[in-house]
Every structure is written in C-alpha cells, then in structure tokens.
Amino acid sequence: MISDLTPAEWIALSLSLKVALTGVIVSLPFGFGIAWILARTSFPGKILIDGLVHLPLVVPPVATGYILLVSFGTNGPIGSWLLSQFDIRLVFTWQGAAFVAAIMGFPLMVRALRLSIEAIDTGLIQAARSLGASPTRVFVTIILPLVSPGLIAGCLLAFSRALGEFGATIAFVGNIPGETQTLPLALYSALQTPGGEQMGYRLVMLSVILAIVTLAASELLSRAMHRRLTGQTS
Amino acid sequence: MTAYLSLAIKRKVGSFALTVDAEIGDGITGIIGPSGAGKTMLINTVAGLVRPDSGKIVLNGKALFDSTTKTNLAPEKRDLGLVFQDARLFPHMSVQSNLTYARRNDRPPLAAINEIVELLNLSHLLKRRPHHLSGGEKQRVAIGRALLSAPVALLMDEPLANLDLARRREVMPFLEMLRERFKVPILYVSHNLDETIRLADRVLVMDHGEVVAEGAVENVLSRIDVQSLILGGLAGDRHPEPVTIVSATIRARHDDGLYDIDTPWGTLTAPEISGAPGQHIRLRLHAHDIVLASAAPDGLSIRNVIAGEVGTMTEAGPAQIDVLVRPFGPDGTPTLWARVTRRAVEEMNLQPGMPIWALLKAVVLASDIDLDGLR
Structure with a gap:
C-alpha cells in the first residue's frame, strides 16, 4: 500500500504526520503546565483559564482559523511582531499548520493530562521529598511515570485531532500542496x-488506516x- | 535528656490552633491524643510538609524552621525519615526500587541494605510491586525505605492504624526491633494507648492542638484524665476502666514456671510471661483485676498483695467506684487503680487515708499487650 502511493499522496501523508507531530510536541509543555495549574492550584479567575483552554473545542474551527x-x-498584531522580531511567518506555512494543530488539540491534551495529574496522590510526592528527593527528581521519578498514561492519551488525542484538522487550517494557512x-x-x-x-x-482509505494505527498504538501503549504502573494485567 | 528536637511552633487554620512547645529526646516519644488533636499536623510541620505561622524547630542543633531568620528548610533537606499511615509506596516501582529510592546526602548508612532487608524480613518481596503486598508488608517496606535514608530522626504517623489486628500483631515486633537495633530517635503518633504503652519511652499527650501532658509513659498514661481523654470518645464509653502502668524488672524464674518481678511496690510473682531475668518490662494492671481488702489477707490463692492507703475515689457509673490506692513506699511510688462496686465501698466503709491491701489477680506485661485499643 505504502509503495503504491503516488508522489502527491506521499507528500500529503508525510506533511500530515509532520504537522501533527510538531503540533503535539509544541503544545505538550504548555499543555502540561496549564493542566498542572488547573489540577493543583486554585486562584480567582481559574475558571476563565479553564474556559479559554476549551474554546477551540466549542468554537467552529473556521472561526478559530479566522481569529488566528x-x-x-x-x-x-502578533503576526507582525513575530515577523519583525524573529522573522517568523506562520500564515501559509507548514509551521502555521502545526501551530493550528497545536491549538486545536490543546483542549484534548489538557483534559487528559489534568485528569492524570489530579489522580496522583500528593502523599507520594511528600514521601519522595521526605526521602531526600529534590523537586526535579520528584518530577522525573514520580510525577512523569505516574502521569504517563494521561500523557500518552493526551498526545494521541491531540495527534488524532491534528490529523483530522480541516477548518481552522484552511482558514489560517490555506491549501498549498x-x-x-x-x-x-x-x-x-x-x-x-x-x-x-x-x-x-x-485518500479516504489512507486516513482510515492512519486512524486505526493511531488507535491501536494508543490502546497498546x-x-x-x-502493567508498568500497577504490575497488573487488565 | 539530650533534646534532639526542640519545638516552639504556632499554626492557625480556621478555628483550630496548633501551639506546641516541647523538647523531644532520645528513644521513642509517643504523641497520643484523640483524633483532631493536631498530632498529624504536628508531624507534618516537623517534616516540612506544613509551614507553621511562627516559631522555631531545631533538630540536633540544626534549625529546620525559624520564623525570626526566615529559615524554612525544604522537606528533602531535613534529614528526617517519615512513615505514613498509608505506607505511600511508589506504585510504579518494585519493593527493591522503593527501598533504594532515598538519597542519604552524605550521611553514613544506619545499616547495610542487606541487614535492613533481613531484619524486616523483606528478602522474598524485593521483586514484587506494592500492589501485591499485604498491608503489613507494605508498612514494613515503608519502614525499611525510611531507615535507608539514614534519618537523623524517624517520624511515624499512625503506622498501624490502617491495619487489622492480625497485621498489627505482625508489624509490632518490627517496631520493637527498631528501638533495640537502631538508636535513631522516633516520634510515634498514635491514638492507641496499647501501642504507645508497648513502644514509647516518653509521651506527649495532645488535645485541641496543645500538649496537655508529657513525661514518662508510666506516669502520664496512668493518669485517669489522660486515659479518659484518649479512651473517652470510644464507643460512648463514659467511664473507661482505669489502667495502671508501671515499669519493672524480671528478677528470676522459678522451676514451677513462676517469675519474680521487681516492681516499685516490691516483688510480685506472675506465671507465663515472656522475658528473661534482668529484662526491663512494663506492666499493665486493669482496675477490674484488682481486689481490695480492708485487713491483711490470709489464706487466699492470690499471691500478690500490696499494702497502702486509700486515695481518691471516683464514680464510675451508678454501681461502681474507682479507688486509687497509694502503696506504702518512698515518695514517687506509683499509685494504682482498683474498680470495685459501690456496695463494697459502703460495706467496707472505705474512706481516703484508710489502710488498704490491694490484691492483684493478674499482671499483664506490656510486651504481651494486645493491640486492640485497650478495651
């Protein structure tokens, strides 16, 4: 099947993967930060951030693309500043498409991570620190392994969302082969x-196969x- | 007493105020009190998991917290070992990895890992995940993990409270072993009198965020006000039976299986106790196991008779009275409680100051005390 792809199909597929992957990688640190804030802190205006994060999920994608x-x-205002300060141009570039992918997948990633972070027993963090672990070591040895199911779920959800992204992408970066x-x-x-x-x-077949592979990978992971976390199979 | 840990802390949360000034020395210091007394908050404050509003915490000469110099060491810099009620083993690591998680920060180890694994009987569990351990096994791993961080002091927050009676019996000997094998000072939080009697050398009694009594276990936990504070809330028991706790030494074992035990009241005999001559032990006497006689008894099967005078008498419900007996002896001789019927008090015409003979039906050693909550 892969060997049968025409050059045009091959380009679309590899671009899709590149855009989705970049989008996930870019949004991951921010997603983790926001998810941590939403899960572990409380401050006035938190609900506002919560709402803002979920906007891309509820606003029509074309509208999001137009706002972008x-x-x-x-x-x-932001685009001209990025261009003059850093020579970064998002509009009509694949980087822009990855940016859209990051934005559109963000709510899904944050939701998965947030649930996972909320599920961590703070007592384990306290225990680790009482055993002499610095906050960095606690993050690497306790928090990351324990949120990894949410991390993987969040990344795959955002990745799938990015693969299917249409409206915001076409509005923001156009449709340039x-x-x-x-x-x-x-x-x-x-x-x-x-x-x-x-x-x-x-192309429909290709999209379906890609979706099935992603789902299967998510399930296996x-x-x-x-198993790794609990030592149990189920 | 060298003070390992000196505390002068205040913390207010809503209407609850924790105010503790205490000097804590070597050995095991029990912190006991009803739930909501602030015991866990005190431990968490020492551990650095909770920040006091003001005050000072000094461990072995090192300031862990000092509001005047704005010192507040992070928990990982306090050199303390913590054992929590819920073990808190890392679920994604094997027992082995849990045990070796700690960083000692250049402190010499208390013992080699092999020895600790051996002492806590963990060698067959090393490859397992916490999921596959019983509650007692989890607590043993948690104790080993804390010991392997080579703590300057151990803080234990109700390590037996989540375990059923069988598991408590299983873990208790390991806690007693800690006291013998490692000289590390231990703060042991509990709401259970039996545990504290068996383990602690000294005790702080807390209520409503304050220390209401402190001192040697025998003196403090024999106090009826302390006992009713700790037991009073249990199962609506308004008149918990007083218990007398006294330290003693096993003197000799006779061929017929009886032991001579030296107590502040003279030598008592008891059958079938666990211990060797020379060993220091702690006795627990239930008030209902003590019979009173107004004349020197003769021709009785009871071997142990203590002469003294009647002290205060306290009502214990409509039909019973708790009588304090002051045995003859030098100042500071421990008193003991006897629970007798009101009718007996009237017929014997007991009055404070009267000579009295206390007859002990049974003697229970602290090491044999069951951990059922002293009911």
Whole structure:
C-alpha cells in the first residue's frame, strides 16, 4: 500500500504526520503546565483559564482559523511582531499548520493530562521529598511515570485531532500542496476536482488506516503503561 | 535528656490552633491524643510538609524552621525519615526500587541494605510491586525505605492504624526491633494507648492542638484524665476502666514456671510471661483485676498483695467506684487503680487515708499487650 502511493499522496501523508507531530510536541509543555495549574492550584479567575483552554473545542474551527489569521497574519498584531522580531511567518506555512494543530488539540491534551495529574496522590510526592528527593527528581521519578498514561492519551488525542484538522487550517494557512495541504485538505481538493474520485477514495482509505494505527498504538501503549504502573494485567 | 528536637511552633487554620512547645529526646516519644488533636499536623510541620505561622524547630542543633531568620528548610533537606499511615509506596516501582529510592546526602548508612532487608524480613518481596503486598508488608517496606535514608530522626504517623489486628500483631515486633537495633530517635503518633504503652519511652499527650501532658509513659498514661481523654470518645464509653502502668524488672524464674518481678511496690510473682531475668518490662494492671481488702489477707490463692492507703475515689457509673490506692513506699511510688462496686465501698466503709491491701489477680506485661485499643 505504502509503495503504491503516488508522489502527491506521499507528500500529503508525510506533511500530515509532520504537522501533527510538531503540533503535539509544541503544545505538550504548555499543555502540561496549564493542566498542572488547573489540577493543583486554585486562584480567582481559574475558571476563565479553564474556559479559554476549551474554546477551540466549542468554537467552529473556521472561526478559530479566522481569529488566528487576524491576530497571527503578517498584518495582525502578533503576526507582525513575530515577523519583525524573529522573522517568523506562520500564515501559509507548514509551521502555521502545526501551530493550528497545536491549538486545536490543546483542549484534548489538557483534559487528559489534568485528569492524570489530579489522580496522583500528593502523599507520594511528600514521601519522595521526605526521602531526600529534590523537586526535579520528584518530577522525573514520580510525577512523569505516574502521569504517563494521561500523557500518552493526551498526545494521541491531540495527534488524532491534528490529523483530522480541516477548518481552522484552511482558514489560517490555506491549501498549498507540499506546504499546508494535509490529508484532509488534499481529500477536499481531490473531491473538488472533476475525475478526482479515484484519488479521493485512496485518500479516504489512507486516513482510515492512519486512524486505526493511531488507535491501536494508543490502546497498546496504555495497556503496557497500566502493567508498568500497577504490575497488573487488565 | 539530650533534646534532639526542640519545638516552639504556632499554626492557625480556621478555628483550630496548633501551639506546641516541647523538647523531644532520645528513644521513642509517643504523641497520643484523640483524633483532631493536631498530632498529624504536628508531624507534618516537623517534616516540612506544613509551614507553621511562627516559631522555631531545631533538630540536633540544626534549625529546620525559624520564623525570626526566615529559615524554612525544604522537606528533602531535613534529614528526617517519615512513615505514613498509608505506607505511600511508589506504585510504579518494585519493593527493591522503593527501598533504594532515598538519597542519604552524605550521611553514613544506619545499616547495610542487606541487614535492613533481613531484619524486616523483606528478602522474598524485593521483586514484587506494592500492589501485591499485604498491608503489613507494605508498612514494613515503608519502614525499611525510611531507615535507608539514614534519618537523623524517624517520624511515624499512625503506622498501624490502617491495619487489622492480625497485621498489627505482625508489624509490632518490627517496631520493637527498631528501638533495640537502631538508636535513631522516633516520634510515634498514635491514638492507641496499647501501642504507645508497648513502644514509647516518653509521651506527649495532645488535645485541641496543645500538649496537655508529657513525661514518662508510666506516669502520664496512668493518669485517669489522660486515659479518659484518649479512651473517652470510644464507643460512648463514659467511664473507661482505669489502667495502671508501671515499669519493672524480671528478677528470676522459678522451676514451677513462676517469675519474680521487681516492681516499685516490691516483688510480685506472675506465671507465663515472656522475658528473661534482668529484662526491663512494663506492666499493665486493669482496675477490674484488682481486689481490695480492708485487713491483711490470709489464706487466699492470690499471691500478690500490696499494702497502702486509700486515695481518691471516683464514680464510675451508678454501681461502681474507682479507688486509687497509694502503696506504702518512698515518695514517687506509683499509685494504682482498683474498680470495685459501690456496695463494697459502703460495706467496707472505705474512706481516703484508710489502710488498704490491694490484691492483684493478674499482671499483664506490656510486651504481651494486645493491640486492640485497650478495651
């Protein structure tokens, strides 16, 4: 199947993977930080942050993409600053597509991480510190292993969301083959082209296979993680 | 008494105020009191898990907390070992990895890991995950893990409270072994009189965030006010039976199986006790095991008779009275409680100051005390 891919399909697939993976990696540290704050601290205005994080989940994706375009476009307030200060251009680039992927997957990642962080027994952290472990060592040896199921679930959810992302992407970075044309966008283009049904069919198959592989990986990983954490199979 | 740990702390949370000034020395110091007395908060404050509002905590000459110099050492820098009620083993690590988790920060080990594994009988558990351990095994691992951090002092917060009676009996000998084998001072929090009598050398009694009594176990835990504070809330028992605790030494074992025991009241005899001559032990006498006689008894099967005078008498319900007996002897001779019927008091016409003979039906050694909560 992979060897049968046409160059155009191959480009769309690898771009999709690159965009989704980059999006997940970029959003992970922020997602962890926000999830930690939401799970472990309380302050006035926390509900506001909670709401803000969930916005991409409830606002129509095209609207999100348009908001991003207005603020991160080269004429937008943030976009023009990024361009002049760091020479970073997000709009109509694959980096922009990865940024969209990060934003759209963010609520899913935060939700999974937050649940996992809330489930950590603070007593274990106290025990580790009483045994002489610095906060860094506690993070690496206790917190990370214990949140790893949530971490994996969050990353895979965000990854899947990124693979399927359409509306916000097309609104923010357009549909440029080889740059921003991910699988769903390529599928859309194929279906818009007369005689493109054949290619469309193949892209649908590819998307389904990718989704199944991701799901299976998620299931296997979470089982392995459960075994590692509890020493039990189930 | 060298003070290992000196405390002068205040902390207020809502309407609860913890105010403790105490000097804690070598050996095992029991911290006992009803639930809500602030025992755990005190331990957590010493451990650095909770920050006091003001005051000073000094361990072995090192200030752990001092509000005047704004010192507040992080928990990992306090050189203390903690054993919690709920063991708190790391679920994703084997027993072995749990045991070796601690960093000693250049302190010499208390003992080699092999010895600690041996002493706590953990060698067959090393590869297991905490999930597959019984409650008693978990606590033993937690004790070993704390010891392997080479703590300057051990803080134990109700390590037996979550265990059933059988598991408590299983873990107790290991706690007693700690006292013999390691000289590390221990703060032992409990709401259980029996545990404290068996383990502690000294005791702090807490109520409503304050220390209400402190001193040697025999003196403090024999006090009826302390006993009713600790037992009073249990099962609506408004008149808990007083218990007398006294330290003693096994003098000799006779061929017929009887032991001579030296007590502050003279030599008593007791059958079937566990211990060797020369060993220091602690006796526990239940008030209902003591019979009173107004004349020197003769021709009785009871071997142990203590002469003294009647002290205070306290009502213990409508039909019974607790009588304090002051045995003859030098100042500081421990008193003992006898529970008798009101009718007996009237017929014998007991009055404070009257000569009295206390007859002991049974003597229980602290090491044989069951951990059922002194009911």
